[in-house]
Amino acid sequence: MxxxxxxxxxxxxxxxxxxxxxxxxxxxxxxxxxxxxxxxxxxxxxxxPTKEALYQAIVEDRMRRLADRAGELATAEDPGAAFFEYFTTIVADSTMKKVLVDALAVAGIDAKAGSPDIKGAIETLLTRAQRAGAVRGDVGMEELLALLSAACLAAQHHHWDEGLRTRTLAVVFDGLRPARGEAAHV
Amino acid sequence: MxxxxxxxxxxxxxxxxxxxxxxxxxxxxxxxxxxxxxxxxxxxxxxxPTKEALYQAIVEDRMRRLADRAGELATAEDPGAAFFEYFTTIVADSTMKKVLVDALAVAGIDAKAGSPDIKGAIETLLTRAQRAGAVRGDVGMEELLALLSAACLAAQHHHWDEGLRTRTLAVVFDGLRPARGEAAHV
DNA sequence: CTACAATCGGAATGCTTGTTCCGGATGGAC
DNA sequence: GTCCATCCGGAACAAGCATTCCGATTGTAG
Structure with a gap:
């Protein structure tokens, strides 16, 4: 004890x-x-035992919270709104949290052991949004994570204010939406 | 001498x-x-005289080259293609050039003295592409630079390969294009 | 060729960092 | 209250950094 x-x-x-x-x-x-x-x-x-261990403890905690949040949103009534809200939340968060961004950048959101299944949680949000016809069917997890990480990195480095964040993400979100006429994936 | x-x-x-x-x-x-x-x-x-001075000399050189390239493209026959090609080139470049990215991030592409008028050059490309109807009229320089910087940062940190870069930029570019029906700004 | 000022290499300086160590303090079981 | 395993603070250590300095070297004007 x-x-x-x-x-x-x-x-x-x-x-x-x-x-x-x-x-x-x-x-x-x-x-x-x-x-x-x-x-x-x-x-x-x-x-x-080490500086990295301390960082990792904090990053894992934040990752867990992000994964939890994704879990909650996974059952939202409007999958499209849930998806875009989650994306926005993470970017807004990272404007203030340099560790998270550094961690995303250095260790990588990519599959690092220990971090809970945040990737899986995000994938669920993506798939549901695609089924609902809110997101193009041809974007994969790789591109999505690339876009997410890019937005977080830039938001942090340049201290995006809310207006800039909104306008910039609006462009990205438009790119993620299906071209008019693309069918929802059932 | x-x-x-x-x-x-x-x-x-x-x-x-x-x-x-x-x-x-x-x-x-x-x-x-x-x-x-x-x-x-x-x-x-x-x-x-100092480490920063050495960095600055190199960054300024690269900036100058980028500005020159923008200058060339400013008179291209297809302003839309020129715009998107320039964006792609810078991102592809920064995958290999960590200084540039650090410089964009730290000193900021934002109006730092000494750097030639790269911002002006980019603005020209943007305006021409908008007039030609290849880019939405309602995106401003701020959002554009934010997107550009975001893509550069992420491309560098995660070592985007060509495929990922292409697919990710495709999404961003789609977001930058006018919604069908939006009129070209004469 | 000579002479000297410009230039060179790299040891030395002074600072910051992550990490270790240990004499002293203290929580808590008895 | 006693006592000791546990824990504390912060000085000490080793490594790495940017930058300074100076004796040795070298380009070049005359």
Whole structure:
């Protein structure tokens, strides 16, 4: 059983790391995280063997939340709206969360072990939206993830404000919609 | 007048820097650039007062080439094709050139001094394509640059191969085209 | 060819980073 | 209250970085 102070400090470290990493991404230093958390650097290393491990813990947590959100939307009445809303949410999120973006970029959303089945969850949203005729049938997961990742990266780097985000995603979404006349895939 | 060996070394440094920075981006170290160039680090500093200055020299050079290319395409017979070709070229380029992408991301394509009028050149391509009815009239420079930068960032980070690039840009381009029925802006 | 200023290489400097270590503090079982 | 395994803080260490400096070298004007 973990001692009470250890558990408390673990929470503080995770909190501080989330804050600092959101701002500085992978470039954040352990010293600063420790300072924000109000603990010594040694305390961090007691819980997380390495900087990467700390990052991974946070990224996995965020991934899990994103996967959960996708799960909720998987049963929405309007699959098209659900799909586009999810896309927008992730991009809006990443404007503020540099870790997530760095993680998407470095480790890759691509199938990294540990991360829950976010890919599967997104695929469900895509398939349902396609069946409902809200998204072209000929876009695959690869292109979708490429577009999603691209939007997240740019939103982060250039600090897209809401207006720019809306207008830019509008173009992408138009490209994702079926050409008029394309039949819904039953 | 510059001594002959100094001029030769300057060229070597620029070459090496282009190579190394293309691979490692801003994370590349001066030592490695010096090694690849076959000179001492001191030699680099004789020509470029700082690491940033060296980067800037290379980025400006690339920007100039991109602006030139845009200039050529500005008088193409098919403004729509010219526009989409230019977009594709830049993205394909950035898959290989990490500096460019870092520069776009960090310094920002956005109006940084020194960089020639690449923004103006792109705007010309856009306007002509819109007049020709190949691009929606309601997309502005801001969204266009956002999309361009997004594609470059993602292409670099995930090493888009040609197939993925083609399919992903196809979606974006579809979003940029006018909805059927939208009139060309004379 | 000579002489000297321009240039060179790379060791040295000073800083930042991730990680380790350990003397001292402390939670909690008895 | 006692006691010890656990945990804490932060100094210390090693590695890497950009940048500076200087004795040795070399282009070139005269």
């Amino acid at each position: 973990m001692r009470a102070d250890a558990r408390r400090n673990r929470a503080r470290v995770l909190d501080a790391a989330e804050t600092v990493l959101a701002r500085d991404g992978l470039a954040a230093s352990m010293r600063e995280i420790a300072e924000v958390a109000g603990v010594g650097v040694g305390t961090i290393y007691r819980q997380f | 510059m001594r002959a060996d100094a001029r030769r070394n300057r060229a070597r440094v620029l070459d090496a820097a282009e190579t190394v920075l293309a691979r490692d981006g801003l994370a590349a170290s001066m030592r490695e650039i010096a090694e690849v160039a076959g000179v001492g680090v001191g030699t680099i500093y004789r020509q470029f």
